[in-house]
Every structure is written in structure tokens, then in C-alpha cells.
Amino acid sequence: MYQLYSYFRSSAAYRVRIALNLKGLDYDIIPVHLVRDGGQQLKPEYQALNPDSLVPTFVDGDEVMNQSMAIIEYLDEVHPELALLPADALGRARVRALAQSIACEIHPLNNLRVLRYLKHDMKVSEEAKNAWYVHWIEQGFTAFEKRLAAQGQPGKFCYGDTPTMADCCLIPQVYNAERFNVDLTPFPRIAVINAHCLSLDAFAKAAPGAQPDAE
Amino acid sequence: MYQLYSYFRSSAAYRVRIALNLKGLDYDIIPVHLVRDGGQQLKPEYQALNPDSLVPTFVDGDEVMNQSMAIIEYLDEVHPELALLPADALGRARVRALAQSIACEIHPLNNLRVLRYLKHDMKVSEEAKNAWYVHWIEQGFTAFEKRLAAQGQPGKFCYGDTPTMADCCLIPQVYNAERFNVDLTPFPRIAVINAHCLSLDAFAKAAPGAQPDAE
Structure with missing residues (x-):
């Protein structure tokens, strides 16, 4: 266990x-x-x-x-x-890059400790803090959507026909985006992938609302 | 090529x-x-x-x-x-975690585009921007030093006796720290690894000052 x-x-x-x-x-x-x-x-x-x-x-x-x-x-x-990563080196590089473009370019900037630093140490207004949050998601999702398009991904997952580490990273980031009312209309591929993944048990059971410590 | x-x-x-x-x-x-x-x-x-x-x-x-x-x-x-990753799954998890603790927790916050946003969009002072930069390095290096200690790493590299992806991430981050005059005294393990790596050709030739576009 x-x-x-x-x-x-x-x-x-x-x-x-x-x-x-x-x-x-x-x-x-x-x-x-x-x-x-x-x-x-x-x-x-x-x-x-x-x-x-x-x-x-x-x-x-x-x-x-x-x-x-x-x-x-x-x-x-x-x-x-x-498998959460493809079998070939190039596919693995693609999936890792997708995952890292979220885990290294979006999420670290919107982490709780960072928002706290902005508020308490930099004395930034609530409005400016929220604009910061939305800015990095919109910028990151714009790049992510381009990556999906460039890879000819028309499907229900970020890469290929099965879920990968990239989907493990994308869906939680969409959850954050929705909490901050980010408009997903400019990101149709992300929206399709998100809707499909959330229809699957593995994703639904992992969602914040389904956790024992949910509030 | x-x-x-x-x-x-x-x-x-x-x-x-x-x-x-x-x-x-x-x-x-x-x-x-x-x-x-x-x-x-x-x-x-x-x-x-x-x-x-x-x-x-x-x-x-x-x-x-x-x-x-x-x-x-x-x-x-x-x-x-x-090999830049160990052969065993646990060792690989350790090296990836070390690399990611820099690439996901320190570097994204100090990226050029982030510093620009702080300056131009948030109108943060030069002093506050520099404090931000140093804060995330000091916090991240404190955690990194603890990781090295917890893993009993007394050596010349971040993990084991040969260079790994963790060293590929650490040395450039130390370069950034030195540019911003971060005191490395509280991080003796990091300092030893940095000095040793920079004595090796592969690291020295990769350094900013050795690049064709260096200024």
C-alpha cells in the first residue's frame, strides 16, 4: 500500500x-x-x-x-x-515537453507560496495578483494549444490515443484555470481533452472535489 | 550534427x-x-x-x-x-526530483519574462525585483542542500559518483545565484559540487562566458 x-x-x-x-x-x-x-x-x-x-x-x-x-x-x-509515456524516445520527449510546459512554465508561478509572497512581501493588490495568475495560464495555454496543433493532435488526449503524463499535468491546470474564471474558448483542443479526461473514472476520482479532505 | x-x-x-x-x-x-x-x-x-x-x-x-x-x-x-540518470528506478526518481526542485521551484520564478512582468506590468521597484530573485534562490537552495544531506551525499556530484541531470540543472542555477550576489556560505554541499563540476571540461565549455554569443 x-x-x-x-x-x-x-x-x-x-x-x-x-x-x-x-x-x-x-x-x-x-x-x-x-x-x-x-x-x-x-x-x-x-x-x-x-x-x-x-x-x-x-x-x-x-x-x-x-x-x-x-x-x-x-x-x-x-x-x-x-504506460504513461510512449515507447519511443521521440514520443517520450514530446510527452515530457508537454508536461514540463505546464509544470515548469505555468504552475510554479501560480503556486500558493508565490501568491503569498506577492501579497505579503510585495504588497501587490488582490486585483494585480489575480491578473498575474490569469496571465501565466493564458500565456502557457496559448503555447500548449500551439504544441497540440503542431503535433497534429486532434484527439481526446494530449498525445496519441491513451492518457500520458501530459494529461496528468494538463487536467489539474485546467481545474486551476476554471477556478480563476479563465475563458477556455481560445483553447479548443485543451477543452476537448479536459472534457474527455474528466469523463474517465481515474481522472474523476482524482479531482479535488472527490478527495477525503475536500472542503 | x-x-x-x-x-x-x-x-x-x-x-x-x-x-x-x-x-x-x-x-x-x-x-x-x-x-x-x-x-x-x-x-x-x-x-x-x-x-x-x-x-x-x-x-x-x-x-x-x-x-x-x-x-x-x-x-x-x-x-x-x-548515463545522466542512474540505472535503478529509485535512483532515477532521486535525480529527477533534484533536477525538478531547481527547474520547477527556482528557475521559473526568475526567468527573464517573469522579471519583465514584475517590472513593467506590476511596476515593482528594482530593489523589490532583486529581493524576489534572491528569495527564491535562497529558499530553493536551502531545500536542495537538505536533500543532499538527507541522501548522505558527501561527494563531488549531486548523486553518486558521476554527473547526472541534477548537476546539469544545479550548476547553471549557481551561476545565476552568483550573478545576483547570493551568499553560498550556507550551502557548503552545493559549493563543493559547483567547484568540482566547473573544473571539468564539459561544464567549463558549456559556461556562459565560453559561448560564441557571450558578451
Whole structure:
């Protein structure tokens, strides 16, 4: 039995929940509340498991792992069934680039700790903070939509005919976009993929609203 | 012969240059000046190669690839000699987590386009912008140093006895830190790894000052 330190709204934890569900693996959720108690991720007990004080943290027996994409690749290597990366090197590069264009270009800028820094250290207004949030999603989704088009992706997933690590990263980012009322009309490929993925059990069960710590 | 669209100071391009050099691969550098002409990465010709308008872009024959970590993994799969990832799944998860803790938690926040947004859109002062830059490096390096300690890494590289993708990401980030006068004293493990790596040809030849477009 695996353990996943998770927060229902964390899109990085959401990515790993999707991957675990797609592979049909059992896991216990250990909730880490990012707001309550001044942020449970900042407690020394949790920092010992995750020096960046971020969720998720994944536990396999005695081994503790961090970073959502590293965890997903680990799961894909240890449980190859329902592969989340293509078999060929070029396909793998494409899927990783799609995943990283979200995990490295959009999400880090909209992380809770970053929004807090903007608000508390930079004294930025609520309005400017929200504009910042939406800006990076719109810019990133514009690039992502172009990537999908350039790769001739007309389908129901980001790459090929099955879900990959790219879908594990995209769907949680769309959830964030919708929370901040980003208009998805300019991103028709993303909208199709999102609707299809959310119709699948593995994605639906990983969604924030379906979590034991949902509010 | 490979081609790498690069900017001498880009730490993401620097990562890929290190990987190419470690593997002894020949490549042509095609400079993309991120400041001149209003930013050459924003020209339509370049955006067609890289929808995120970021460097690097890597070209292998007819195939165009983006995202530095995806490119490094591709190189490692196509040219397995001098492996940049360990052979075991757990080791690979560790190295990827180290790389991602830089590429997802530090670097995206200090990217040129982000600094520009802070300055031009948010009208943040030069002083506040520099404090932001240093804050994310110090916070990220504190976590990175803890990761190295937790993994019992006393050596000259981030993981094990040979250079990995983690070192490809760390050394360029230290270069950025030094440009912004971050004190490395609190990070002795990082400092040792940095000094050792820079003594190696593959790293030294990838450094910004050694590039054809260096200023």
C-alpha cells in the first residue's frame, strides 16, 4: 500500500492521484492542509519528508519521494502497465515537453507560496495578483494549444490515443484555470481533452472535489 | 550534427550544453538573443520552433524539441553512454526530483519574462525585483542542500559518483545565484559540487562566458 501526502486543491498532488488511479494502484491519502495551522507543509515533521515544503510526497515502503513528475515516472517504471509515456524516445520527449510546459512554465508561478509572497512581501493588490495568475495560464495555454496543433493532435488526449503524463499535468491546470474564471474558448483542443479526461473514472476520482479532505 | 538554439546566459540552454558536452556530442549553436530586437525569441520564426518562446530548442534532423529536461532525457535515451540518470528506478526518481526542485521551484520564478512582468506590468521597484530573485534562490537552495544531506551525499556530484541531470540543472542555477550576489556560505554541499563540476571540461565549455554569443 502506497501513501500520498496530498492536499485536495494542490494541482501537483492531483497529477499523481491521476497517475495512481490510471494504473489501478491502491494508496492512502494523508492530508496536508496548506492553509490551516499556518500551513501544515511548513511543520518540521513534514519538511523532513519534503524539504521544499510542498505537496505531494509519495511513500513506497521506506522510500520517500518528492516532485510530481519524478513520482509519475517512478510509477511508470515500477508499474509499466498502462504506460504513461510512449515507447519511443521521440514520443517520450514530446510527452515530457508537454508536461514540463505546464509544470515548469505555468504552475510554479501560480503556486500558493508565490501568491503569498506577492501579497505579503510585495504588497501587490488582490486585483494585480489575480491578473498575474490569469496571465501565466493564458500565456502557457496559448503555447500548449500551439504544441497540440503542431503535433497534429486532434484527439481526446494530449498525445496519441491513451492518457500520458501530459494529461496528468494538463487536467489539474485546467481545474486551476476554471477556478480563476479563465475563458477556455481560445483553447479548443485543451477543452476537448479536459472534457474527455474528466469523463474517465481515474481522472474523476482524482479531482479535488472527490478527495477525503475536500472542503 | 545537432543544432541548439541557445542564449549564452540562459540557464535552461546551459543545462543542455552541459549534457551534450558530457556525452561528447557535436552540435552547432544558433544564438537567440533574448534582449536584442525586443527579444528574438518572440519572432514568429522562432515561435514556430518553440511555442513557449523560450530557449533552448534542440534539433535532431527533422525533429524539433523543447524543454531542457525533456531534451536531456532524450539525449540520455539515444546516447546511453555516460548515463545522466542512474540505472535503478529509485535512483532515477532521486535525480529527477533534484533536477525538478531547481527547474520547477527556482528557475521559473526568475526567468527573464517573469522579471519583465514584475517590472513593467506590476511596476515593482528594482530593489523589490532583486529581493524576489534572491528569495527564491535562497529558499530553493536551502531545500536542495537538505536533500543532499538527507541522501548522505558527501561527494563531488549531486548523486553518486558521476554527473547526472541534477548537476546539469544545479550548476547553471549557481551561476545565476552568483550573478545576483547570493551568499553560498550556507550551502557548503552545493559549493563543493559547483567547484568540482566547473573544473571539468564539459561544464567549463558549456559556461556562459565560453559561448560564441557571450558578451
